[in-house]
Amino acid sequence: MTALLSQLGLGRQSLFGSLMLAALVVLIGLIVMAVAEKAQIRVANVFFVNLILVFGLQITMGNSNVANLGHITFTGVAAYVVGILVLPLAIKATGIPNAPFGLAEVLIHFVPAAMIAVVFSTALAFITGLVLTRQTGIAYTIATLALLVIVHTVLTNWVDLTRGPIAMYGIPIRANTVSLMLIAGACAIVARLFRDSRWGLQLRASGEDVLGAEASGVSVRTLRLVAWTLSGFVLSIGGVMYAYMVGTINPKSFYFDAVFLTLAMLILGGMRSVSGAVVGAVIVTLGTELMRWLEGAPVIFGGKMPQIFGLTGFFLGVVIVLFMALRPDGLVGDEELDEMARRLWRERRTKGAKEQAQESET
Amino acid sequence: MLPIGRRSWGGVMARLDVERVSKHFGGVYALRDVSLHCESGEIVGLIGPNGAGKTTLLNVVSAALPVDQGSVTLDGKRLDGTGPRNCALMGIGRTFQNIRLFGRLTVRQNIDVAYSTALAHRRARLKDTTVDGLLEFMSLSAAQHRRARELPYGQQRRLEIARALALAPDFLLLDEPAAGMNEAESERLIGSIRAVRDRSGCGIIVIDHDLRFIMTVCERIHVMHMGELIAHGPPEIVQKDPRVIEVYIGGRGRAKDRTRKEASNAEALAAH
Numbered sequence: 001m002t003a004l005l006s007q008l009g010l011g012r013q014s015l016f017g018s019l020m021l022a023a024l025v026v027l028i029g030l031i032v033m034a035v036a037e038k039a040q041i042r043v044a045n046v047f048f049v050n051l052i053l054v055f056g057l058q059i060t061m062g063n064s065n066v067a068n069l070g071h072i073t074f075t076g077v078a079a080y081v082v083g084i085l086v087l088p089l090a091i092k093a094t095g096i097p098n099a100p101f102g103l104a105e106v107l108i109h110f111v112p113a114a115m116i117a118v119v120f121s122t123a124l125a126f127i128t129g130l131v132l133t134r135q136t137g138i139a140y141t142i143a144t145l146a147l148l149v150i151v152h153t154v155l156t157n158w159v160d161l162t163r164g165p166i167a168m169y170g171i172p173i174r175a176n177t178v179s180l181m182l183i184a185g186a187c188a189i190v191a192r193l194f195r196d197s198r199w200g201l202q203l204r205a206s207g208e209d210v211l212g213a214e215a216s217g218v219s220v221r222t223l224r225l226v227a228w229t230l231s232g233f234v235l236s237i238g239g240v241m242y243a244y245m246v247g248t249i250n251p252k253s254f255y256f257d258a259v260f261l262t263l264a265m266l267i268l269g270g271m272r273s274v275s276g277a278v279v280g281a282v283i284v285t286l287g288t289e290l291m292r293w294l295e296g297a298p299v300i301f302g303g304k305m306p307q308i309f310g311l312t313g314f315f316l317g318v319v320i321v322l323f324m325a326l327r328p329d330g331l332v333g334d335e336e337l338d339e340m341a342r343r344l345w346r347e348r349r350t351k352g353a354k355e356q357a358q359e360s361e362t
Numbered sequence: 363m364l365p366i367g368r369r370s371w372g373g374v375m376a377r378l379d380v381e382r383v384s385k386h387f388g389g390v391y392a393l394r395d396v397s398l399h400c401e402s403g404e405i406v407g408l409i410g411p412n413g414a415g416k417t418t419l420l421n422v423v424s425a426a427l428p429v430d431q432g433s434v435t436l437d438g439k440r441l442d443g444t445g446p447r448n449c450a451l452m453g454i455g456r457t458f459q460n461i462r463l464f465g466r467l468t469v470r471q472n473i474d475v476a477y478s479t480a481l482a483h484r485r486a487r488l489k490d491t492t493v494d495g496l497l498e499f500m501s502l503s504a505a506q507h508r509r510a511r512e513l514p515y516g517q518q519r520r521l522e523i524a525r526a527l528a529l530a531p532d533f534l535l536l537d538e539p540a541a542g543m544n545e546a547e548s549e550r551l552i553g554s555i556r557a558v559r560d561r562s563g564c565g566i567i568v569i570d571h572d573l574r575f576i577m578t579v580c581e582r583i584h585v586m587h588m589g590e591l592i593a594h595g596p597p598e599i600v601q602k603d604p605r606v607i608e609v610y611i612g613g614r615g616r617a618k619d620r621t622r623k624e625a626s627n628a629e630a631l632a633a634h
Contacts, residue, residue, distance in 0.1 A: 009478055198478040205464040205475040212462030214446040215424060215455075217479030217529055272466070334466050346507065 009198030018192035022185035029181030048180035056234035062271040065207025070144030076254025078239030082117035091170035125232020167250040175244040270330025376532040383432035407580030414586040425449035455526030456535040465511030476528035487530035
């Protein structure tokens with residue numbers, strides 16, 4: 001086990017850090033389950049799905065330092081695949097009676113269906129990655145955006161398969177807070193171990209200086225492809241969990257709103273660390289809930305507030321702009337929380353040792 | 363003892379050949395018919411005024427730029443056109459004129475990046491070389507947990523050399539390693555460069571436009587001017603070459619137009 005870890009370039013710190021992070025995610029879930037009411041549980045479930053998506057986004061964007069606007073593509077594809085596979089036949093008969101490939105007759109148990117969806121969507125990530133990772137910089141970002149638009153167009157217009165712009169409803173609800181928090185915790189471990197592995201380190205190096213990394217023997221393109229595929233894997237899991245959580249999906253759920261929500265979470269927290277993804281997801285979720293409350297014209301101190309529509313979207317835009325301008329490294333910055341704690345501890349100790357040395361001199 | 367390179371794994375001498383290389387950008391020749399050879403254990407200097415084509419030559423040797431004509435080979439294997447990554451894994455380590463470190467990563471991680479690629483592709487050559495050994499060799503142990511971008515300039519230069527050495531290279535290319543260093547730092551750097559050669563058996567090609575520095579550290583010097591090699595040989599012969607003197611003292615306009623470095627170069631030549 002330790003031999004395998006060192007082969008991957010992982011030390012005890014990474015293992016400890018990733019477990020701490022997963023524990024933190026599970027702890028959030030346990031607290032919510034202990035104190036929250038039904039409506040808040042729903043918010044928490046959405047939070048865990050978003051958290052999975054932010055981990056997925058962090059794997060590519062945080063490590064390679066190139067903006068990615070198309071990540072939600074794989075979430076959408078996985079959600080639709082799983083939806084089509086598990087939809088009860090009676091609903092299929094009315095909803096998508098003319099589904100191609102005989103899919104109208106197909107019904108699969110929800111676990112293998114989830115696996116098929118994740119494998120399919122991850123394979124799509126790998127294939128698109130072969131093309132995308134040929135691009136660099138702004139061309140790459142625009143290509144990811146184009147991918148999002150292409151897949152959205154397919155989901156909206158392939159009416160026989162997806163019901164098009166009309167929601168596909170009736171997917172059996174299979175996810176609850178416990179399964180969501182455990183899977184989010186597992187994704188935290190995946191993201192953190194990849195970041196700390198030697199491939200993650202090499203990819204982060206290329207994010208700092210591409211030519212410097214290549215001259216150090218780093219295969220930038222291959223690593224970007226690996227990160228893109230792994231990211232697609234995590235994002236697909238998020239898509240499956242989303243479908244199993246809400247039971248109703250439509251193409252709009254996997255478009256710009258979701259892209260910018262997860263992007264705001266990652267940027268606010270700090271995209272270079274997995275801890276940043278957690279912190280960002282928590283704060284943005286609390287913020288959007290507050291905005292939603294304000295949107296609904298609440299009564300504050302006896303005065304009725306006016307109704308303001310679109311406050312949540314405005315809030316996300318402001319978060320992205322302000323953080324890009326004032327604190328591009330996000331709240332957490334480059335280091336994971338446990339790395340930061342260790343550095344501060346080390347600095348304190350050396351400072352203490354210096355002071356002791358000075359005292360013994362005088 | 364820092365066991366890096368051929369000597370430690372018992373390999374034979376390596377040979378780097380630049381054969382009649384030309385490179386032009388638009389209509390301007392950056393390199394014209396340049397040939398240069400270097401063997402394991404040699405320290406070769408490449409000197410010339412700004413714009414002479416020194417860095418272009420280094421970029422061609424490390425495959426960061428393709429050649430228009432000619433070839434670059436390492437032990438007969440073609441390097442040009444393979445790309446900087448393959449070139450690094452085939453045995454060329456290099457530093458950059460405008461330092462290219464991984465700023466947000468720690469000093470140790472900077473070395474880890476190159477070390478891990480070498481571990482995957484050149485494991486036999488690393489033998490007993492460790493990241494700790496490299497840190498100590500370049501006097502960076504105390505700073506190993508600091509971020510590269512927080513280091514003072516001189517340490518950043520040394521870190522870049524340590525990172526290049528982590529590839530267990532057969533040849534090390536240094537692009538103006540002493541730029542921006544004070545006298546004491548550049549003295550120390552000369553010591554480090556010699557130590558690298560002595561312990562690893564690497565061949566080293568050093569670029570600089572400071573004559574004094576190059577003449578102290580190198581056994582053989584090539585002088586470039588306008589993309590051509592105009593002289594080569596041991597330092598004491600090169601500095602008497604009339605064409606070199608013309609490039610450095612005459613033909614460069616009036617004295618007041620010269621930079622301080624050029625004045626000091628002229629002084630160094632005049633002293634002999």
